Amino acid sequence: MKKGFLIDMDGVIYHGKHPIPGAVEFINKLRREGYPFMFLTNNSQRTSRDVCYRLKTLGFEVTDEDIFTCGMATARYLATKKPHGTAFVIGEGGLLNELHQAGYSIVDENPDYVIIGEGRTILLESVDKAINMVMKGAKLIATNLDPNCPVGNGSYRAGCGAFVAMLEFATGKKAFSVGKPSPVMMRMARKALGLTTDETIMIGDTMSTDILGGGSMGFTTVLTLSGVTKEEDLVQFAYAPDFTIRSVADLLDDELFDSILKKQNEYETPEV
Incomplete structure (x- = not known):
């Protein structure tokens, strides 16, 4: 079976x-x-290798190939829709790495896509830039729509979906999400x-x-x-x-x- x-x-x-x-x-x-x-x-913050290393420290016998992140899914999806496209990214290293591997260029002006991922330090200046890019025609992409994320001891932090909701409200545009x-x-x-x-x-x-x-x-x-x-x-x-x-x-x-x-x-x- x-x-x-x-x-x-x-x-x-x-x-x-x-x-x-x-x-x-x-x-x-x-x-x-x-x-x-x-x-x-x-969580799109880390690469599959980073996640694998963390799991190994917890005692799990795993390899990079056992991990699939929403950052990987997002990059691969966009590569099929617009090969060698451009993106303005609010996110961290894991997402940026996956986009580069998929052939994407990260830009600060006139991107094909504005992509919102997980981030511990998101600046209002970046959010304002993203809003204007979407208003000018860039497509809004979310790695996931989770409103919050547990951080242990019963505490939470704002998730990707919370920041996406802010951009959706400001621009009147709906994001397309690739994650679960x-x-x-x-x-x-x-x-x-x-x-x-x-x-x-x-x-x-x-x-x-x-x-x-x-x-x-x-x-x-x-x-x-x-x-x-x-x-x-x-x-x-x-x-x-x-x-x-x-x-x-x-x-x-x-x-x-x-x-x-x-x-x-x-x-x-x-x-x-």
Whole structure:
């Protein structure tokens, strides 16, 4: 039975500087038993190599190829729409690196695209420049629309989506987002693993990105309650995960793991 996994990171396999109990063992199980997997993150600040290094310091045996960021998805998407284009970027090194690798030039005037990514230091001067560029015709692109990001100890910082909303309100233009739950990123990651829709299992802790994106694609979805979404939150949503677990440690149970593998989510037209 061929199955593979797309796995969110923060809140699923680690919290801050600490792996979630059972997460290292779960990833080792996937590797040992030959199940392909890829980590998905809506954070565009770091390159896949940077993310890989961090995971290794937490005890995970991973490679650069196991990581897929929304910065990677954004750069690759734009390269197919306008090869060797130009962009004005509000973001950090991971996004800039991916755009350069995709053949894009970073400019301060008359860009094809204005791209908003994650950033810890965003200057109002850059925001004003971006607003004027969009008003003059540059297309507004968001690496993701997450309104906030957890930073540990119950604290949050403004996410990419918060800054995108400011630009949308100022310009009257809607941004196109490539990160989760966009099918763009989900499809790219699935294809990178060589999987079909019914062979793909999405594990995440956020209903509005991981579960919505995976479910919309027809993937089997597994919600872990070790992160953002809590059990009492589920009544707020008109959609639901296929499976809900306390943490990925539950997936070390062979019976539960096998039931997830056997789940079929192919959508078929009912007979009339």
